[in-house]
Amino acid sequence: xxxxxxxxxxxxxxxxxxxxxxxxxxxxxxxxxxxxxxxxxxxxxxxxxxxxxxxxxxxxxxxxxxxxxxxxxxxxxxxxxxxxxxxxxxxxxxxxxxxxxxxxxxxxxxxxxxxxxxxxxxxxxxxxxxxxxxxxxxxxxxxxxxxxxxxxxxxxxxxxxxxxxxxxxxxxxxxxxxxxxxxxxxxxxxxxxxxxxxxxxxxxxxxxxxxxxxxxxxxxxxxx
Numbered sequence: 001x002x003x004x005x006x007x008x009x010x011x012x013x014x015x016x017x018x019x020x021x022x023x024x025x026x027x028x029x030x031x032x033x034x035x036x037x038x039x040x041x042x043x044x045x046x047x048x049x050x051x052x053x054x055x056x057x058x059x060x061x062x063x064x065x066x067x068x069x070x071x072x073x074x075x076x077x078x079x080x081x082x083x084x085x086x087x088x089x090x091x092x093x094x095x096x097x098x099x100x101x102x103x104x105x106x107x108x109x110x111x112x113x114x115x116x117x118x119x120x121x122x123x124x125x126x127x128x129x130x131x132x133x134x135x136x137x138x139x140x141x142x143x144x145x146x147x148x149x150x151x152x153x154x155x156x157x158x159x160x161x162x163x164x165x166x167x168x169x170x171x172x173x174x175x176x177x178x179x180x181x182x183x184x185x186x187x188x189x190x191x192x193x194x195x196x197x198x199x200x201x202x203x204x205x206x207x208x209x210x211x212x213x214x215x216x217x218x219x220x221x222x223x224x
Contacts, residue, residue, distance in 0.1 A: 001033065003221040004067030004075040004095065006060055008038040009082050012160030013191035013210065017078040020214035021221065030222055035070040037063045039082075041158055048084055048123060057088035068094045076100075076217050079191050080209050081121045081157075084130055098220055100213035101132030104187075107212045109135030113184050116207070117177030119170055120189030122150040129189055129209070139181040141173050149173050157192040167196040171203070178204045 003021075007014030014036065025032040039059065047056040060082070064075045076098040077083060083100055090097050108116065115137040118125055125146055128138040141149050152166040170193065174186040185205035188197060197206055 001074060001221050001223055002070075002072045003032075003034050003098075003217060004064065004070065004072030005034065005036045005217075006039050006063050006067075006075065006077045006079075006082070007036045008041060009044050009077070009079040010041045010157045010160050010192055012195055013078050013157070015160075016191065016194050016210060017076075017214055017217070020211065021218055024214070024218040025222070028222065032221065034221070035067055035072050037066050037070075039063055044079070044082060045154065045158070048081055048121065051084070051123070053085035053088045056082075057085040057092060060085065060089050061092045061094065064097075065094045074098055074220055076213070078210075080124055080129065080189050080213075081191070083132075084123055086130070098213075098217050100209060100216070101129055103216040104129060104209045104212050105133050105135050108133060108187070108207065111185075111207075115139060115182050116185050116187050117174060117181060117183035118187045118189045119149050119153070119173060119177075119193065121153055122146065124189040125149065129187075133187075138187075139177055139183055141177070145173055145176075153190050153192070156195060157190065160192065160195070162195040167200075170196050174202055174204055174206075 075095045113136050125140040152169040156162045156166050177183040185207050188208045191210040
């Protein structure tokens with residue numbers, strides 16, 4: 001199936017999705033049929049900060065219309081943060097939306113976990129991935145610690161580059177959620193967090209929402 005991706009939010013996240021789909025199709029010996037259209041990360045960040053779901057859904061719907069014109073038959077937003085408007089977007093999207101949130105919820109439930117921690121943007125942490133994680137209990141950073149994680153994440157995501165100081169924030173907070181709050185694993189609720197965690201051992205189990213989403217997109221693109 002021809003899949004359309006909304007990219008650019010941010011650039012490293014787009015690369016993560018693109019490479020993930022290429023790798024899966026290569027291993028399976030199947031053909032990837034894909035079109036990517038650009039959306040502005042700064043524009044989305046501003047709408048996310050004000051929780052303007054309608055405005056962002058309209059922006060994404062416009063991009064999806066372009067994907068439909070290019071021949072795509074389903075679309076996905078390459079950003080966990082971008083899913084803040086998923087409900088509004090599904091109502092107006094010109095194409096079926098491959099929504100990450102139900103896929104993540106199902107995957108967490110299948111692992112038999114009882115409690116997980118979550119890190120990402122402020123809205124993702126405060127809402128437990130926009131209220132979409134119901135299969136397990138979610139614990140999150142609080143107060144100044146939550147703000148510190150959010151700020152480190154946004155500062156990393158826009159340029160697509162992680163610093164050691166930002167990595168230390170994520171690792172320290174993740175370890176504390178496991179040690180002090182009983183989290184059995186830390187859910188990476190921001191797509192760009194792979195920049196800080198890929199190929200690293202933070203000292204606690206990690207579950208990457210973006211990787212789960214890529215797998216769901218692959219399943220659709222491969223016709224499963």
